[in-house]
Amino acid sequence: MKRMLPAALVAASLGAAGAAGAATISERTTYFAVRGSTLEQLDRELNRKGPSAGTAGDRHPGATQVSFGGRITYAPSGRACRVGRTDFTLKLVKILPRWTPTRSASAATAIIWRTLAEDIYRHEEDHAKIARGYVRKMESAVRNLGPRPDCRSMEAAVNATTARYLKEHERAQLDFDKVEGREVNRRLKRLLQRNIEKALASERATQ
Template identity: 25%
Template sequence: MRMFVTPPLPPPTIPAPVIMEDVRYYVIEGRSESELVAQMNAKGYLDEHGRYWGYTSPQLKWGFDTESVEGRCYLVDPKVVVIITTTLPTWTPPPGTSAALMAKWRAFDRAIRHHEGEHAQIARDEARELVALMRKHRHDVSCSGLDASLQAEGRVIMRKADAANAELDKRTGHGATEGVAISW
């Protein structure tokens, strides 16, 4: 009589995070600095905290299943997906716009893209840290232990990203010290 033993699962492949990025624009119009500011104040991204001239909104989804094989628990179907949506103003200077206004706009546009890019980078880093976490903890002696440790450490990573975003906005005045202020 032959006995067949199911071999343990191979270590799971933990794929790189799926990172999708989308930039959405709202159109502003105007011939003067005050008109541009008024348009951004009226049309910028709106959430429960207020209106923002530029905004980066990451939506993170991460998950995994577990499977117990011969006294060990293994990760199954691990994945991390982050969708980063950035909202920015766009302006087409009307004929006759002064060179000074266009230069100020270009500097502002570079600064707001840089600042929102910093927020996007925090989201990318968060996704990569979650993948690294799952690569570090591919298996454990119990599924409940594996799930609990991944969930707990994952929450730490997510809180760290939230704190990094808050610190960035506090340190830069929502980008003002990086040029996202129109001091015209």
């Protein structure tokens, strides 16, 4: 249910030392409309309109686009060079389905859709959470790098560090998807049961 955009390489420049700031994280959510009154129709809509992922163009019920970027300055001092200012950025775009129930849609269809929508939202938010954690880890690792003999060596150390964390981030996202895939049936069954109980309780309260 998730696909990442290619991570942007961190831009680097020489400059005076400055205070290191926390990573700037921007987030937004976009929606695509699905229409229908039966589960079969909704499933077709998801397969037709869901965000595509990978070169195969497979469609997914939801997605989280992740883009890392930023700028680092290097501060030469005597016979050494160290990291000056770090300005890491993370852009997150969650793409989720939105369905407005029709009059002909059954109560059972509405409950099942609510269950699926809740799981899609939670899944994509967990992807975003992983990315937030890694941009902070990456920035902290870069800020804690010791000085190097010259700024070219310092930049090489920064590039190696960011590349390592970007690779770890990608692996963490893929591992998360594998676990989610194995547990999807049990998870949805549990969530569906909870939503059915809530619907029954609400119905009894209005009687």
